[in-house]
Every structure is written in structure tokens, then in C-alpha cells.
Amino acid sequence: xxxxxxxxxxxxxxxxxxxxxxxxxxxxxxxxxxxxxxxxxxxxxxxxxxxxxxxxxxxxxxxxxxxxxxxxxxxxxxxxxxxxxxxxxxxxxxxxxx
Numbered sequence: 001x002x003x004x005x006x007x008x009x010x011x012x013x014x015x016x017x018x019x020x021x022x023x024x025x026x027x028x029x030x031x032x033x034x035x036x037x038x039x040x041x042x043x044x045x046x047x048x049x050x051x052x053x054x055x056x057x058x059x060x061x062x063x064x065x066x067x068x069x070x071x072x073x074x075x076x077x078x079x080x081x082x083x084x085x086x087x088x089x090x091x092x093x094x095x096x097x098x
Contacts, residue, residue, distance in 0.1 A: 013085025
């Protein structure tokens with residue numbers, strides 16, 4: 001199972017998503033995490049990047065939302081605690097195991 005964390009360096013939330021993915025890679029031995037910097041509009045279009053951080057499984061955004069435009073922006077996730085810059089560990093676990 002290949003997961004790619006797409007982000008840009010100035011995003012304050014990508015490191016939290018990365019920490020969650022590292023924890024899950026211990027729980028799920030078949031999980032391989034790749035990191036991809038997206039720093040141009042062209043790269044954002046190529047990766048269908050809906051903001052940083054984005055998490056793709058086999059090339060598909062786990063939290064895709066048709067109402068969110070593609071582009072270089074910070075992404076907001078709806079979590080049980082309210083809006084956040086990264087999905088929770090439980091949200092990621094559920095998205096990867098369903």
C-alpha cells in the first residue's frame with residue numbers, strides 16, 4: 001500500500017500529517033509512505049493537489065472534495081474536534097483500512 005504525503009514547506013500542518021503516517025506505518029507493515037513537495041501551480045495541477053497536506057493512496061486523494069479547488073494553499077480538514085490542518089490519526093487509520 002503506497003501512500004504519498006503531498007505538501008509544501010511553508011505549510012505548518014504537513015509535519016503533523018507526516019507524524020501520523022509514520023505511526024501508522026508501524027501499525028500497518030504493508031504501508032509505504034512517500035513524501036512529495038508540491039511547490040508550483042503546474043505540479044499542483046499534475047497531482048490534483050487540493051492543498052497542503054494532502055494524502056494520496058495509490059495516486060488518489062483519501063480526502064478528496066469536489067468543492068475544493070486544486071492549487072497551492074493550506075488545507076483544512078473537518079475533524080471530530082473541529083477544523084484542523086491535518087486529519088486525525090484515527091481518520092487516517094480509517095481511510096487506509098476501509
